[in-house]
Amino acid sequence: xxxxxxxxxxxxxxxxxxxxxxxxxxxxxxxxxxxxxxxxxxxxxxxxxxxxxxxxxxxxxxxxxxxxxxxxxxxxxxxxxxxxxxxxxxxxxxxxxxxxxxxxxxxxxxxxxxxxxxxxxxxxxxxxxxxxxxxxxxxxxxxxxx
Numbered sequence: 001x002x003x004x005x006x007x008x009x010x011x012x013x014x015x016x017x018x019x020x021x022x023x024x025x026x027x028x029x030x031x032x033x034x035x036x037x038x039x040x041x042x043x044x045x046x047x048x049x050x051x052x053x054x055x056x057x058x059x060x061x062x063x064x065x066x067x068x069x070x071x072x073x074x075x076x077x078x079x080x081x082x083x084x085x086x087x088x089x090x091x092x093x094x095x096x097x098x099x100x101x102x103x104x105x106x107x108x109x110x111x112x113x114x115x116x117x118x119x120x121x122x123x124x125x126x127x128x129x130x131x132x133x134x135x136x137x138x139x140x141x142x143x144x145x146x
Contacts, residue, residue, distance in 0.1 A: 003044040004051055011045035059138035065127035072123065 002009050080107045082088050092098070105112050 003047065003049055004045060005049040006047040008044050008046045013040045013045055015041050015043040015050045056139045056142055058061065061134035062131045062138070065131045065134075069127050121143035 004011075040053060041050050043050045063135075
C-alpha cells in the first residue's frame with residue numbers, strides 16, 4: 001500500500017473522524033458509519049491523507065458462484081412476483097415451449113417440486129462454500145506474492 005499524496009509506504013492508521021452532531025443525539029447510525037468508514041479507508045501517518053483501502057482481488061470461481069446466486073435469486077423473485085400478481089402473467093407471450101413446460105408441470109407436480117427443492121438445497125450451499133474456499137486460497141496466494 002502506498003499513499004497517493006506523499007508516496008509513504010511505511011505507516012498507516014485507521015482514519016480519525018469526528019461528528020459535528022453530539023453522539024448522544026443519535027447513537028446507532030454514527031457508530032455504524034464510523035465502523036464502515038474505518039474499515040474501508042486508511043489514513044497516512046505522515047501527511048494525514050485519507051484514501052480508500054485497496055481490496056484484494058477475488059477468485060474467478062468466487063465471482064462465478066456469486067453470479068449464479070444472483071441470477072437464481074432474481075429469477076426466484078420474479079417468479080414470486082408473477083405468482084402473486086396474476087395480471088403480469090398475461091404479459092408473457094404464449095409460445096409452444098411454454099405450453100409444453102406448463103403441461104409437464106401440471107402432469108408431474110411432485111417431481112417438479114422435489115427438483116426445485118433439490119436445486120435450492122444443492123446449488124446455494126455449493127456456491128457459497130466455493131465462494132469462501134476459492135477466495136481464501138486465491139487471496140492467500142496473493143498475500144504470499146506481496
